Amino acid sequence: MRLSDWLFHRDAAIRIGRLATSHAARLAEIHAEAFTRPWDAMEFERSLTERNIYADGLFLDRSAEPAGFILSRRAIDEAEILSVALAPEARGRGHSGALLDRHLQSLAQAGVRSVFLEVEEGNRPALALYRRRGFREIGRRQGYYARPDGTRASAITMRRQI
Numbered sequence: 001m002r003l004s005d006w007l008f009h010r011d012a013a014i015r016i017g018r019l020a021t022s023h024a025a026r027l028a029e030i031h032a033e034a035f036t037r038p039w040d041a042m043e044f045e046r047s048l049t050e051r052n053i054y055a056d057g058l059f060l061d062r063s064a065e066p067a068g069f070i071l072s073r074r075a076i077d078e079a080e081i082l083s084v085a086l087a088p089e090a091r092g093r094g095h096s097g098a099l100l101d102r103h104l105q106s107l108a109q110a111g112v113r114s115v116f117l118e119v120e121e122g123n124r125p126a127l128a129l130y131r132r133r134g135f136r137e138i139g140r141r142q143g144y145y146a147r148p149d150g151t152r153a154s155a156i157t158m159r160r161q162i
Contacts, residue, residue, distance in 0.1 A: 013062075014095055016102040019055040019069060021048045026065045027057075034085035036148055047071060047082075054079070054110070056103045058086065058095055068095060070103045072115070079107050081117035084126070096129055104133070108162045115162060118155040120145045127156065135160040 019027070024044040032038035047053050052074045057066035068086035072079045081103075086096055107115060117135065119126045135158040144155035 013060075014098060015059040016056055016099055017059060019048060019057040019066065021045045023057060023066055023069075024048060027069050030066070030068065030085045030087045031083065033088060035083075036146060039083070054103065054106055056099060056106065058090060058099045060090060068099055070099055072103065072107060074107065074110060074112055077111055077113040079112045079115050081115060096125075097133070100129065100133055104160075104162055112162060114159055116157065116159050118144070118157045121154045121156050130158055130160075133160065 021044075024041040027044040028039060028041040031044075048055055050073075054072045054074060056070050058068035059065070060067045067090040068084075070084045071082045073082055084096070084100070086099075104115065115135075116138075117130065118141065119130065121127075121140075137156055138159045139157040141155040141157065143152035145153040147153055
């Protein structure tokens, strides 16, 4: 592990590193805590074996298990962020910005020039993060996300050049 892989952020040491299929079960747990329709461990395991998937994990202190992750799918010089989630103990500490920054850097080094994502319109923390990192709204998908109460929320689609 390189020293540059360790970051000291808000009084906690974090490491951002590549994810492996051995992390699939933990990623499914984190995803289930963050989303109404969670992905299961098999979905993560399949994704992590695809050549065009870029997956970075957030590791707190010296833990071998991730406390967060970001997954993107690359197609030539574009990428789509498929999912980002942090475990409850990692939220609200500024770690998502470091994770996103490192992930965007990896995508840029791989030749990606445009990054797309979608986010639920009511997810204010995520929207604020993406806007601070230069993502701009390019469209909306009405009623895209199902909420636990049976209502539906729109997805905001965003893009950033890197």
